[in-house]
Amino acid sequence: MVLALRRVGRPSLSPCQGRRTLTQPLLSAQGVSRRYGRIVALAPTSLEVQPGDALALIGPNGAGKSTLLSIFAGALDPSDGSVTAAPVDHRGPKVGWVPQRPAHYQRLSPRENLELFARLEGVPGANELADRFIGLLDLPDDGRLTAELSAGNQQRLNLAVALLAPPDVLLLDEPTASLDPRQRRLLWEVAAQVRERGGAVVFATQNFEELERFATRVAVLVGGELVFEGTLGEFKAAPEADVFA
Amino acid sequence: MRKVRLLLGKDLRILGRSPVLVAALVVYPLVFAALVGAVVRYASDRPTIAFVDLDHLPETLTVGGQSFNVPAVLDQVNESAELVPMEEEEADRKLANGEVDAEIVVPRGFASRLRGMVESPQLIVKTARGGVATRVEQQTQALVYELNQRLQDAYIKANLEYVHLIVEGGTGTFLGNEFDVVGLQRAGEMLAEIERTTKDPAVADRAHELSNFVRQASLALGASDESLRATANPIELEVDTGAGRSWLLSAQLQAYALALTLAFICVLLAAAAIAAERDENVIGRLARGLVGLTDLVVVKVALAVLVAVALGLVIALVFGIFSAVFDVTGGEPWARLPLLAVGLVAAGAAFGAFGVLIGVVAREARTAVLVAFLVALPLVLLGLLPAGTVEAARLISKAFPFSHAVDFFQSALYDNDPWGTLAREAAWLVGLAVAFGAAARLGMRRLLA
Numbered sequence: 151m152v153l154a155l156r157r158v159g160r161p162s163l164s165p166c167q168g169r170r171t172l173t174q175p176l177l178s179a180q181g182v183s184r185r186y187g188r189i190v191a192l193a194p195t196s197l198e199v200q201p202g203d204a205l206a207l208i209g210p211n212g213a214g215k216s217t218l219l220s221i222f223a224g225a226l227d228p229s230d231g232s233v234t235a236a237p238v239d240h241r242g243p244k245v246g247w248v249p250q251r252p253a254h255y256q257r258l259s260p261r262e263n264l265e266l267f268a269r270l271e272g273v274p275g276a277n278e279l280a281d282r283f284i285g286l287l288d289l290p291d292d293g294r295l296t297a298e299l300s301a302g303n304q305q306r307l308n309l310a311v312a313l314l315a316p317p318d319v320l321l322l323d324e325p326t327a328s329l330d331p332r333q334r335r336l337l338w339e340v341a342a343q344v345r346e347r348g349g350a351v352v353f354a355t356q357n358f359e360e361l362e363r364f365a366t367r368v369a370v371l372v373g374g375e376l377v378f379e380g381t382l383g384e385f386k387a388a389p390e391a392d393v394f395a
Numbered sequence: 396m397r398k399v400r401l402l403l404g405k406d407l408r409i410l411g412r413s414p415v416l417v418a419a420l421v422v423y424p425l426v427f428a429a430l431v432g433a434v435v436r437y438a439s440d441r442p443t444i445a446f447v448d449l450d451h452l453p454e455t456l457t458v459g460g461q462s463f464n465v466p467a468v469l470d471q472v473n474e475s476a477e478l479v480p481m482e483e484e485e486a487d488r489k490l491a492n493g494e495v496d497a498e499i500v501v502p503r504g505f506a507s508r509l510r511g512m513v514e515s516p517q518l519i520v521k522t523a524r525g526g527v528a529t530r531v532e533q534q535t536q537a538l539v540y541e542l543n544q545r546l547q548d549a550y551i552k553a554n555l556e557y558v559h560l561i562v563e564g565g566t567g568t569f570l571g572n573e574f575d576v577v578g579l580q581r582a583g584e585m586l587a588e589i590e591r592t593t594k595d596p597a598v599a600d601r602a603h604e605l606s607n608f609v610r611q612a613s614l615a616l617g618a619s620d621e622s623l624r625a626t627a628n629p630i631e632l633e634v635d636t637g638a639g640r641s642w643l644l645s646a647q648l649q650a651y652a653l654a655l656t657l658a659f660i661c662v663l664l665a666a667a668a669i670a671a672e673r674d675e676n677v678i679g680r681l682a683r684g685l686v687g688l689t690d691l692v693v694v695k696v697a698l699a700v701l702v703a704v705a706l707g708l709v710i711a712l713v714f715g716i717f718s719a720v721f722d723v724t725g726g727e728p729w730a731r732l733p734l735l736a737v738g739l740v741a742a743g744a745a746f747g748a749f750g751v752l753i754g755v756v757a758r759e760a761r762t763a764v765l766v767a768f769l770v771a772l773p774l775v776l777l778g779l780l781p782a783g784t785v786e787a788a789r790l791i792s793k794a795f796p797f798s799h800a801v802d803f804f805q806s807a808l809y810d811n812d813p814w815g816t817l818a819r820e821a822a823w824l825v826g827l828a829v830a831f832g833a834a835a836r837l838g839m840r841r842l843l844a
Contacts, residue, residue, distance in 0.1 A: 186844065223679070223683055224683040224684060225679030225680065225682060225683050225843065226679065227840065227843065245683070247679075247680065247683065249679065249680075253677050253679060254677065255405065255409065255675055255677060257409040257412055258408070258409065262405075262408070269401050270398055270402075270681070270685045270686065271685065295412075311680070
């Protein structure tokens with residue numbers, strides 16, 4: 151499958167390979183929190199995303215995983231605290247964001263969505279990029295509107311939009327929920343390539359099998375609080391009572 | 396600017412993919428405009444007036460020898476006001492609860508006073524306070540003026556008969572009493588006879604003097620016909636109802652049609668468009684540095700402006716074609732299109748910014764559309780109230796673009812010297828666009844939460 155990906159060509163997925171000279175974290179959240187009135191969606195949290203990381207965010211529904219990912223993505227302002235980013239090639243790291251609910255225009259076709267977001271990202275060759283991702287992620291290109299596509303197709307388009315500007319950090323919010331096994335495999339291959347090229351992947355999941363297979367680090371959120379952060383080995387070694395206390 | 400263009404293109408493409416919605420958005424305000432225009436015209440032209448006949452007027456009323464068909468007279472009055480005959484008690488109740496705009500009472504003895512032609516009979520008019528009372532008073536004055544005009548001929552004819560009786564002599568009646576009058580002509584002949592036959596030179600001199608007076612009086616009274624008519628009507632009004640535009644092509648209706656279309660379409664469209672960015676979960680992706688929040692407000696206002704200009708010009712085109720086909724004069728539908736386009740831009744921006752503000756507050760597209768409609772409707776109706784009816788309504792409507800848009804369009808299309816009005820209303824529209832746009836920008840972060 152990796153060979154197949156290389157065959158269709160994805161130069162856009164390898165922008166940061168061998169270029170990073172600094173060892174500081176790609177993203178660093180310092181005391182970020184988010185409140186909605188009296189409701190605390192995320193208590194003050196500090197967390198770093200290191201190059202090569204596959205950081206899994208786990209926790210029950212409403213634990214604050216999506217909120218933390220949205221803050222990392224820059225889509226949501228924290229109520230307190232801040233997120234800093236290490237420079238990559240004298241610029242901030244590019245962050246690809248795949249929210250849990252697809253974020254694209256339902257009344258545009260997948261191709262139109264890809265071309266629009268590529269142009270907004272300022273990536274040259276929007277038409278060619280759309281061709282590549284339609285082929286790469288096996289997206290329908292028959293003129294149908296995105297609203298008419300299956301949940302799986304919409305989720306792949308969601309991923310494609312996040313990959314248009316080659317990301318240094320890929321943020322995935324429960325990305326495999328609507329994908330079939332083949333599509334899941336493809337997703338993790340793409341994520342692996344981001345890491346291999348010096349980037350990082352942060353993913354929220356409820357799936358422990360995925361966590362064990364793909365995560366290198368684990369952060370556990372419960373009720374908006376970060377209750378555990380460590381390597382996969384530390385997580386597996388920790389008594390469940392300690393992690394979810 | 397490139398990103399604004401890209402998102403604007405996206406919005407137009409999405410809009411174009413909903414032809415039924417576009418058709419509804421165009422047709423609905425036009426139908427609404429026509430209905431409102433009709434109501435406005437009808438309300439201003441034909442107030443409903445209760446007609447209370449305490450004197451039980453006969454079907455035929457003879458005044459000064461001239462007969463009036465009372466139902467026919469009332470039918471004529473119905474062209475300018477809807478007269479509804481009813482009992483006094485019912486009329487009082489309906490006036491009190493606003494079912495009728497006014498009440499005209501024909502008091503007892505009205506017909507006999509009219510026939511007597513000595514003292515003026517009185518009609519009693521009752522109106523409510525405020526609202527359209529002033530307009531109803533004007534309508535009633537017009538009604539009485541019309542009746543007086545019809546009665547004048549009878550009065551003048553009766554008076555002239557007395558004059559003729561004085562000049563020519565004969566038998567006349569006054570207040571039911573019959574009497575013989577010698578008449579000036581017969582008196583002149585008698586004086587000439589005395590002057591000729593008398594032996595007394597003093598009597599002859601006096602008879603000659605009186606004879607001169609009678610001759611002069613006869614000449615003067617002989618011209619009384621024209622002078623009486625001139626006194627009754629120092630200025631005559633000649634009405635040519637075919638000279639103006641049909642109300643369907645009137646400046647008022649065209650301006651209302653344009654402003655109403657823009658008020659609803661631009662406000663609803665901008666509100667829905669900005670809220671839809673959140674509904675589609677795209678706002679977060681855009682706000683991550685792809686597009687600034689200010690740019691997003693600008694995109695939606697620009698969308699409203701483009702739609703406003705397109706629809707406004709189509710409406711103006713339709714009016715212009717109808718004006719040309721029916722050979723209507725009095726406007727410059729083609730020469731004024733550039734001025735109109737300026738107004739469409741300013742009004743579209745003001746309505747659009749207002750819509751974006753509503754969309755930002757409502758956050759969700761369906762809610763935004765509903766709220767936009769609920770907010771726009773009363774504000775539009777405030778702008779439709781005639782000047783001078785409710786001062787507070789006029790002041791409130793000043794803070795909404797509708798009345799400014801109406802004034803701009805009316806002036807742009809039909810005023811001979813529109814520049815003062817255009818400058819003032821354009822400044823209002825631009826100011827409102829900036830104010831609403833700034834308020835919307837302040838609230839944009841709500842969409843990210």
